[in-house]
Amino acid sequence: MCYACSPPSARRGPRSSPGPRRRRAKDPYDDLIRRPHRPRVRRRPRAGDAHRRPRLGREQDPAGERPADQAHRGVAPRGEPHRRHRARRGGDATGRRDRQRAAEVHQRRYRLRRRPRDQDGRHHAARLSHQRGHPADPHRGGAGDRPLARQDRPRPGAGEGLTAFPPDNALSRGLEHHKAGRWQQAAGLYLEFLATHPAHPAALHLLGDASCRLGDPETGIALIRKAIALKPDYAEALNNLGAQLLALGRRDQALASFRAAVRCKTQLLAPLINLASLLVERGEAEEAIGLARRATQRDPSSVEAARTLASALRATGRLAESAVVCEQLVRRYPTSADLHNDLGFALASLGRSDEARASYLRSLELAPDSAHPLNNLGTLCRAQGRLDEAVEFFRRALSATPTFAEAMHNLGEALAAMGRTDEAVTALRQSLAWRPELAEAWNSLGNALRQQGDDEAGASAYREALRAQPGHAGALNNLGLLQWHHGEVSAAIGSFREALRSQPDFDRAHSNLLFALHGEPSTTPAELLAESRAFELRHAPPRASLARPHHPDRTPGRRLRVGYLSPDLRQHSCAYFLEPLLGAHQREAFELFAYAEVRRPDAVTARLRSLFDHWRSTVGLSDAALVEQIRADRIDVLVDLAGHSADNRLTALLARPAPVQVTWLGYPGTTGLSTLDYRLTDHCSDPEGESDAFHSERLLRLDGGLHCYLPHADAPEVSPLPSSRDGHITFGSFNQLAKMNDGVVAAWSRILRAVQGSRLLLKSSALSQPSARSRVLDAFASHGVAAERLELLAWTASTRDHLQLYQRVDLALDPFPYNGTATTCEALWMGVPVLSLAGGRHSARVGHSLLSLVGHPELVASSVDDHVDRAVELASDPSRLAALRASLRDEMRASPLCDAPRFARSVEDAFRRMWSALP
Template sequence: MTTQDSAQGQAQLKYVELLLRKGMQEEARARLEELVRQEPPLPTACYLLAVLKGEDGQAQEAADLLARTLSLEPGNTKALNALGGALSQLGQLERAAAAFTEALRIDPGFGEARINLALLLKQALRFTEAEALLREGIQLDPGSLRLTYNLANVLHAQGRSLEAVAAYRETLRLDPDHLDARQNLLFALHYSPQFTRREIYAEHLTAARSRPFRPDHRQDLPRPHPGGRIRVGYLSPDFRGHAVASFIEPVLEQHDRDRFEIFCYANVATPDATTHLLQGLCDQWRDIHGMADHNAAALIAGDGIDILIDLAGHTSGNRLPVFCHRPAPVQVTWIGYPDSTGLKEMDYRITDALADPPGVDDRLHSEWLLRLPRTFCCYHPPAEAPELVPPPCSRNGYITFGSFNNLAKVTPEVIALWSRVLHAVRDSRLLLKAKPLADQGVRRRILDLFQEQGVAPGRIELDQGQRGTREHLEQYQRVDIGLDTFPYNGTTTTCEALWMGVPVISLSGDRHCARTGASLLTNCGLADLVTRSEAAFVEMARQVARDRETLREFRAGARERMRRSPLLDAAGVTRELETVLAELWETSRRP
């Protein structure tokens, strides 16, 4: 290329950049295609066209263009970072990691490449490496908001809730309006017994006053309603292969379509088979993923929704800011989050008297609590569940306790109590199953915590889990007795354990997440397995472990017991829910 050609190319690039700033992407793309066809092409032209291809989801074409960029400019860290992103989309994770690593070798202060590599390591369950990478980045750039936030997420995924809380607070110090950090902090507070119920509620009220929950402008949202059926909208990011789907599917299936018209508002990035199943169980399906909050609110209001029900609370992918626009006259939260939202725009929260006894809980909610007569939820057992088999103690000669809960729930306090159980039941073992246990550093930390309590590593089996639902449930065939976590009890895991014939011993506490076990077990006729103190928890474990004949009988009759329980009475629970919803609608229409 001559000097004159090079000058013309640079002039063309400046024009392309002007087009991009003006949002004229198609014309910019055409110009870049011309520049890339030149021999040799301009590296910047290859890079910019690759970025546009990547934004359009053309990952392979983007990767090819970035490879050309790097053949011309091997030290281009931006191109290496973009190549890592394209290769990640193509599932070529080792090559992606190599691209990010090379960018960091050239420029250790390149925060974006560091974060992208850490996210890749986290996705691969290599938490220890991800943590080290992020901490090194923070040493280089102590005020980095994104590095601090991602470190908090990596800590939380490992079950280190207190450290995660500290990192989320630091993120919010750097940016008080960081919505994801604010909500992740609220969620993380529930895992440790060190935070009181009142402290957690105060944090929710603080979050509700933050800018993300206070829209800059409120729209006058028209709400046409043709009359007739009550229009109920369910809004969730979890209309997919997720625990929430197991609890909303039976309700969608059983709704009385003569009285209710059901809309689902899906904030789902990657739909799957469960998404398509749920889509077929509602009258109207709306995809709101990527839609701005005020536009989603306008859509909901335009649909004439009478009662809008949030199924996520402050969990990942939620759209609580949509509710702050007040798109429906009655707004309710249910199932997906174990606490108040703190939002004045959320009118009600659905629960039951076991999970939220009347009294203190009413005063620690910004919503009115609506208690269903029996249970706050109903469960849909997986069709892939394997058949029941005798408890493993029959062949092992010893008792195996187990917990398949989120590792964030397995706090040092939980491990201390479980260690007392293992000491109380001679020769017993514990099977702990959770995805983060694929990481050697995480495994070492968990085993060290047990060793501090005098439990030898040989009595603890750590399993990273299985991909398929059937394979996951088959692991309950290795467990005699389930041990619940506290103060954050299991929900889906408890239901799965009971369906697989495994009794679960739960420690009841002073908040919804600490009483979910009490609600589920009591509704299954197993209130005796709900304990009120750590000493009673240990004694109950000892008693259940001692009576092996009862364990065999329990497992044999487990599914019939659950089928007779309110937990699987989808039609009955849905009628109870509908009674409450109809009363809410009638109340809202009174002058």
């Protein structure tokens, strides 16, 4: 199974507001600092007041607006009533004046960009970390670096008592320095003021913020807490305390601080938006939607409130609603580059790739030096398999913003997908050097380290991702895959379940869970069916709109259009069973279409491609796009070859793109999907009366077996019996460690103890890892088998070298209850008899099916004791072993297992019967 997952992305706030520049925006603190407070006389409201009132930047620090600000409502000074700043948009005079004011705010922000600042990473460290609702979202880390926490400078109402002092007092002068970014001078004046007014909340808050900016966050936080103790409903200080705590990674404390700010009787938007953003990160997006809606109701003109709502909607899988919000913003501000970038991200989440690309390009037209649309264009290309183009976009983004951590992370992922693993690891480590709290980069680093063959380091990186973001679904899923690979099946099942709790619509984790359950001996067929049906219940509703009725062409005897959907049209064990069928199909009666989810084609891909009439790459296609492609091809029978194995496209099949849908080959059980009509099997693997009740599909049993094997063209010749040369019997198993449960180890240990001097040769890629080797050795040692009786191998240079290892094996042992398939066929072709144990479900009876097809049902045991007895008996009869070794290849070649024309006729007859059964 693949261990890549769907990461998040962060978004950047709009850097400018549309509209022409007219005049300088008035600083709302000018009156506060430069003249004493004069209470205003409230007059009767008049038409047009909304556009006359000054607008404040929503993202505010304690002494000035940040460049990424948009609209926010201020709090009036003491003695002045609260005012609601509602701006109307449109073509009338009021709308034009609103746009004028927006332009003035933009000019002020531009000046503020040029002032000295502390490291933005301190205040921009926390980002949205996962796009819940679209685990396969290609735009991980893509849309920008919008800060999660917004700070508010103390407003006039917050600096209570400030106007009681002369305009040239130390606090007022300190605030002037604060606004100019001169934190050291500001701090000195605040200390001077506090010497005579030690319990002044605003001064303590300002000094705390200055301390944080000067690199002493602990002192700054303590001062802000002191201000809050003096004034418990100090909303600005509570909000800024949350921002500082979040920058230090103290998310739980930040959450409590934002909640306290929201509870205050304040008109501030920032606490609502910050709390909503943090809840999205924590996977609590439903509550976030409510908060974001409150923010948009409080100020309908607030861009940041609307953007937060769009993010929360996307996190809950309500992608269409999220896109609508983004489209509305773009209509209101058509010249905002950042909003076009947001819209592109929303459209990409919906699978509308062409429209997304157009939005990103429009963003670049408006802001040619913007790194974020370049980064998103790269993620779009990467998802479509255009890796060279993706790398170029990521490098351009890094040229525009040299320390853009998300772009460096995405570059690392693209390089890893190209097989340039060393470069990928370097890029990912650099991304983490810039932003060590970036959970997605830790997750991707784990994947890249595993590609390098270092599972231990990969697991450590996944755990770092979980420390950075507890409940990170991608890291949990990847940790589960690693545990499965190492044979820790129960732990893997737990990780997959935890990933689903964190992200309920994570279909890849759900498929991995179902696959892993086949390796758990205690799982019953009824439990597998129930767990599998839950997949459709959870993932079908978002795709219900894709389903449409079919009107098939019922012309008798016409050529049927058959599609094969698979990620394994490459060097993969499934190819050995598919290729003979494709080569033997009657092309005059069947037109063949390939739907290939193949990211890295190889020589096997090229060979298989030549056997199809039509080849469609599905890499980067959304479910909607894949469904439309299959419909456009007018497929009559669609064959899924993956089931719940890696890189499957089962979620697209929930929309039933073909009138007849079948599953076969790549998965050892029911998919649980009601939209899959049939499952091809045989009488031995799924006996009548025993298996049918535990499948959502109708079982269609092929008389000559459900497999047809194509031996490797470069397979070595069968060797003499190894024990005649070595002086001892060597048992062997080349299956995944996930199939070697405690019951298997116990049974095989009994065999080794009973056969004097015997050895066991195990081969699995996981055995390259020290921890996996230790686990296997310890397991056998607990049953009295010394380490010197085991030989553990992990890797061979070629398939021929792999097959040559069978020349060292006298008798192969099949694991249970999850039997081998390709490994059993390989062993038989190399003349090595395989001892299997038939169980109570499909995955436990495949060995029985294969051995029956080659004419050796006597090699199938009915119980663990029978399995041990047969192994000991056969190992004690070297002449029988030698005879089997000499005859097995010829027997297999002449058996139904290698009779491609017969198998193809059987499958084609099944397709015709399925087609005829349509109503």
